[in-house]
Amino acid sequence: MLVALLTLGTAPAPAALPADSSALEALRAADLRLGAIGYRLATANAPLCTDIAPVPGMVVHAIDQYAEGEQAAARTTFGFVTGVAVEAVVPGSPAAHAGVRADDLDRQCQWPPGSGNQRRGACPHA
Numbered sequence: 001m002l003v004a005l006l007t008l009g010t011a012p013a014p015a016a017l018p019a020d021s022s023a024l025e026a027l028r029a030a031d032l033r034l035g036a037i038g039y040r041l042a043t044a045n046a047p048l049c050t051d052i053a054p055v056p057g058m059v060v061h062a063i064d065q066y067a068e069g070e071q072a073a074a075r076t077t078f079g080f081v082t083g084v085a086v087e088a089v090v091p092g093s094p095a096a097h098a099g100v101r102a103d104d105l106d107r108q109c110q111w112p113p114g115s116g117n118q119r120r121g122a123c124p125h126a
Contacts, residue, residue, distance in 0.1 A: 057094055059088040086101065
């Protein structure tokens with residue numbers, strides 16, 4: 001009996017199921033919901049902070065945050081060409097107003113004057 005219990009503890013973990021496109025899109029939707037909440041909290045609390053930082057309102061992800069076995073599906077679903085890409089953009093955020101879209105890769109975000117980014121600063125401690 002003791003031998004059986006010891007061998008159970010050393011059994012290899014089952015391999016994770018490979019991600020499919022629908023699972024990755026569900027992850028994107030969940031990350032956007034979380035990003036939108038964070039954006040709203042950060043911008044709403046800005047008046048309470050002395051240290052204000054710009055908040056673009058986008059969720060960025062990297063290919064290496066996905067398990068090795070899921071990276072091919074992530075590349076296909078999200079269109080990774082480089083190691084980092086925009087996963088999602090919060091509607092109404094400075095990133096959305098600047099035209100940043102999900103799956104953008106090499107875009108350099110330059111906030112145009114009057115885009116509201118300074119007014120939409122956020123407290124880095126929120």
